[in-house]
Amino acid sequence: MTSAPDRLLLRLEWRVIRRLDGRVLGSYRTAYxxxxxxxxxxxxxxxxxxxxxxxxxxxxxxxxxxxxxxxxDRELTLWLVLDRSASMTVGTPGRAKHDVLADLAMTLARLFGRGGNRVGALLHDGVATRVVPPGTGRGHVLRIGHELDRTATAPPTAAPTDFAAMLAAVASLARRRSLIIVVSDFIGTGAWERPLLRLAHRHDVVALRVVDAADDDLPEAGLVLVEDAETGEQMLVDSSDPLFRARLRDAVEEREAEMAGRMRRAGVPLHRIDTDRDLLTSLVGVVASTQWRRA
Incomplete structure (x- = not known):
């Protein structure tokens, strides 16, 4: 009987990976x-x-x-930095942010690994970190998949994501120049711009920001109880109040501008991955606009 990661990888190989193969490996260049x-x-x-x-x-x-x-040395080392915090559970079953993250992680690991490159993963739940050392082959991709499956079933940690710690952890693991892909919703606290700058100075860093519609808006349903997925804090709000909705839109726009500014200052390409969008379409857009570099 095949495991959930086996079934997921098989589905991705048929629907996404075969159609993307060659686009990724043919689009990164030797920079050094x-x-x-x-x-x-x-x-x-x-x-x-x-x-x-x-x-x-x-x-x-x-x-x-x-x-x-x-x-x-023509091989590339890819590190996948994967946010498994509580806010990543937001979304509809099967298409929540953590489901899309798993699809992205296994697709990228399989794509890059097929070229003989080594792929490692760091899974951060907001506090603790799991590490899968770099390896090659389909079996290694499945090992990453099993860690994703394990962290998906673990009770989420009700604490703000410490991005500075997450970035510092991968910086300590990536000894040689690597391609580092951070997959997260980037909902958290703390000053993580400086660690990102240091990481991007030494490595090629790409950010994939997974976004669900619930991150940016609330349905007009009158009084609703909203909960901060990172901290568990709850608040009763009037989702139909025009003033509240205007303030919510302003807060979302401010967050978007701040995020884009941080990434721009660090020289890190930022790509938005919507949970309701086709994965292949999203990845084609990422590949088309990113020059993957290897040292």
Missing amino acids: RGAGLDFAGLRAYVEEDDARRIDWNATARLDEPQVREFTE
């Missing part, structure tokens, strides 16, 4: 070139060479300066 990790051989030293690459043993043996050559 280095010595790489694999020794390729020796050759005679020329004036422009870095003296630190001289092989002194071979030089003494051949009585002529020799430098080491390396095969450039």
